[in-house]
Amino acid sequence: MSLILDHVSYLYEAGTAMEYTALRDVCLKISKGEFIGLIGHTGSGKSTLVQHLNGLLKPVSGNVYFNGADIHDSDYNKKELRSKVGLVFQYPEHQLFEADVFSDVCFGPKNLGLDKKETELRAYAALKQVGLEDEYFYQSPFDLSGGQKRRVAIAGVLAMQPEVLVLDEPTAGLDPKGRDEILDRIAKLRDETGMTVILVSHSMEDVARYVDRIIVMNKGQIMFDDKPREVFRHYRELEAVGLAAPQITYIMQALKKKGLDVDTDITSVEEAKEAILKALKRNGGAV
């Protein structure tokens, strides 16, 4: 159960004067159940990469394998692939269109050819998974708040019961609480179902908090692919390509420089607090 990109390259507008290499010889293996953060500045190739995962784009060279099969083989069932690898685009609420929330979430499973009962069971389960209360099920999706709409859109993809869920900036434009609610839900879902989750994000703080592996894209290539604390250790190189480390990492660096003996690879406020208290105690400070 895995997704493999084997020497994948992709060009936009190939053969014209505007030719532009968006992916350059990308090799990647994503195993079942991983929670991955995909980061990179605008134009680094993140979205192009993501669109290769369910066959929306076909590599100019190289291959994409899902569960051992080449997804561009002529007899490969692409429709099934798209239900197995679910993509939630940016501002997915713009894609809501049905008259009520429940019908909107039913659209995906219905298109898979499932019968009415199975479709509705799946829609119900998906709406529960994103934490939407029953009272909203028969309201127009357009009457909901921004955070609720986004959850409905995510439920629409979950109702297809994907093995891999790819979310492109799922929290853009949401308030801090709405942001935490969505990410907490996704983390819980992944723990419960063993689904693979790929989170594309511009928030280093969010990525540091939730994922176990970070892939950093730059100029169409993979720049880093490691655990968050290993990746954020390279904060200077990240800055050079338009990214950053979480604010807390910079604080720990500054404290260390001032002589406080703390681990500078820390990426969460909770860890930072413990480390500072411990270091102060060692220094004989008043705690």
Added chain:
Amino acid sequence: MGIIKTRDLIYEYIRRDEEGNVEGITRALDDINLDVKQGDFVAILGHNGSGKSTLAKHINAILYPTEGTVWVDGMDTAREEHLWEIRQKAGMVFQNPDNQIIGQVVEEDVGFGPENLGVPTKEIWERVEESLKAVGMYEFRKHSPNKLSGGQKQRVSIAGVIAMHPKCIVLDEPTAMLDPNGRKEVIRAARALNDVEEITIILITHYMEEIIYANKVFVMDKGRIAMEGAPKEIFSHVEKLKALRLDVPQVTLLAHELKKSGLSVPDGILTCEELIEALKL
């Protein structure tokens, strides 16, 4: 009177069903009293649906009050004869850079505003040049906007507003769609305009780190102003902000947690330097 003033501002909109029958009335703004001085850097915070954007749209007369009054540079926004002048005095930049750029070339896009104001051609080019320089995008003047990064596009949008010589710029979540560098670029441009040109900045954002530069912060909830003060005062209320679905910068949260653990750290720490000082390192 300040550049932006509101008195007892109420805004209600009528919800209708599919047949157009009235379903109910929602009060989006409820008794807002603001007085923003020329040269202020104001940040507005609030959860989704708290009324921030509705308030912003009152500042350049996209919406008019249901009750109460809004004045922009002394002009009542409800009076139609002031419409164009108000929109020139108070420019607006929105969230999505791709929805606001219309020109095929950066400099043409920036010139669109002053051209519409009837500014003579020679002066339009002078304004385009100074505006692009003010946001650090002059070297891209001959580029196609399509090829710019998100942060660069937002800076072009800001330049397009500056070219109209406004006294005030309202930025409604200008960084929501940008990567970390793009966010920095946009905030840096806004601060420079505020410092150098003394343009009043009204910044609406969900990124708590961006508001530490403001001299005044308003926190909105249910269409009302729930909190008001300097960033330091606002961020001293960590629990209250969380209850309003907001957050604080990580350094503020860390200081707050350390204080709860018994260290003597003051409330409302906003920068790493302040934390170092508080820990006496």
